[in-house]
Amino acid sequence: MKFENISMCIIFLVFGLLYFVSFQNIESCYETVHVFSAVAQAKTKLSFIENIVLNVLDGSKYSNCDCCIYGDQGTPVHRVNAVVKETYTHNSKMADLIARQFQCSVQNIGFRMVNIQLVGKRESCRISYNLHPVLYPEIKENGFGICAKIAYNYLNPLHLIEWFEYQKMMGVDMVLISLQSLNKDAYKVLRYYEREGITKLISFPNDMPGKLDRGFTLQHWHFHQSSHDEQVAVYSCKEFLQGFAFVAIIDFDEIIVHDRFSEYTQILMSEILPYYPDASAFTMNVSFFITDWGVSGVEPLITSKYIRRTYPLPYRYKNIYLPNRTETIDTHRIWSKNGYRRYLNN
Secondary structure: OHHHHHHHHHHHHHHHHHHHHHHHOOOOHHHHEEEEEEEEOOOOOHHHOOEEEEEEEEOOOOOOEEEEEEOOOOOOOEEEEEEEEEEOOOOOOOOOOEEEEEEEEOOOOOOOOOEEEEEEOOOOOOOOOOOEEEEOOOOEEEEEEEEEEEEEEOOOHHHHHHHHHHHHHOOOOEEEEEEEEEOHHHHHHHHHHHHHOOEEEEEOOOOOOOOOOOOOOOOOOOOOOHHHHHHHHHHHHHHHOOOEEEEEEOOOOOOOOOOOOOOHHHHHHHHHOOOOOOEEEEEEEEOOEOHHHOOOOOOOOHHHHOOOEOOOEEEEEEEEEOHHHEEEEOOOOEEEOOOOEEEEOO
């Protein structure tokens, strides 16, 4: 009897420890995981969609969350485990909030997904807080998209107009922009091109989550954390532009120049891809056009007014990548799928 009592005590102790450990792993995802965008898989039919990816800054210890998925009013809630799809490791040991992607399975869900939220294992699905719209990406098999990352602070509205009109001339189909606080006139320009259908604006918080006071200007850039803030916008691009043939990652003060000004897709499909059939991405030569040297061309356009430039710089990488051949991306780097590689323009 004594031996049996001791055995029972050991069993209860083991179960108690397991329960304590599992209880410690349960935390509030609502308070610690900050969702920036939620993007469905790019499929031609709703019934073909297998998952939704949430692009987040994660401050939790265990990343142990569930997805609550809502349809139209009156639709039952679908709750499923949120699986970590990808974690951005650059400077991650020193960053408070880590750029991460969660993936939620929605196979056979049976209704159109409208909103989604992340909750902890002990938190209930409540439609009253922390909801994010589910974005449905376009599919353009021969399309060209641009990831412009984040629009913030002050942007010159005239330069923006010139930039967008140049992209239209070069055959760009979509520009994805994470929109933060922006000057009024520049915002009007972005809204105009959104109505025109060439750009998609998704919200980006004015005040970044967490304890650090930071932003994207040089004065507020935080060496460890800000790269993760930026990566969330890049993750949004990766998911939203997954249905395009080609995607470039460039900013509003950057343009891609071809000597004959052929459209981007024409250049890639007729001149470049035939020579590099296993390409996942192309890294372009980067030249800087210096405005401080004064007018060196024809006014008034900035692309013709300032034409004196530095020699191409091979280490300031800017990429055009093929989403269906690419595993993942950040602002300057590409990770290819097996069998494919990135080519540098020499």
